[in-house]
Amino acid sequence: MSGDLSLDFDALPAGARFRSRGRTIAEADLVSFAGLTGDFHPLHTDAEWAAASEFGGRVAHGMLLLSYCVGLAPFDPEFVLALRGFERVAFKRPVRIGDTIRLEGEVAAKKELDGATGLVDFEWRVLNQRDELVARARPRVVWRRRAAENGAAANPERAEVYL
Secondary structure, X not given: OEOOOOXXXXXXXXXXXXXXXXXXXXXXXXXXXXXXXXXXXXXXXOXXXXXXXXOOOOEOOHHHHHHHHHHHOOOOOOOEXXXXXXEEEXXXXXXXXXXXXXXXXXXXXXXXXXXXXXEEEEEEEEEOOOOOEEEEEEEXXXXXXXXXXXXXXXXXXXXXXXX
């Protein structure tokens, strides 16, 4: 993994980049995700049905990929308070069993929320083992500020920080 995001909000520079380790998608991932979510669409769970589809075989759930990306991102729990949401997500090509994905990201924007937190927007690119773009996303993350250590504590009751 390259790129260090272990910085407080104020020290985290716009344009900071990272690249994650790889994560190979296994059949067990599709089966487990289907069981956890109830998404048993045959494109993910039925080899015969998927083979006859335009994809020619089973592919990973889009939300599975997005979930794995959250895990691949080098978010330091000392500074990352919460994933606020995604501004946009686009799945560009299928990810198949046996494909290895990795995440490349960049800090696209920052916005102060209060004395204790800020909002960090990332641009994410999800690539496969052939360096093909398989997905793009723009997550928003609530990030802690060192100022919080000096008495400007976050107030979890403030809905605008978390909504």
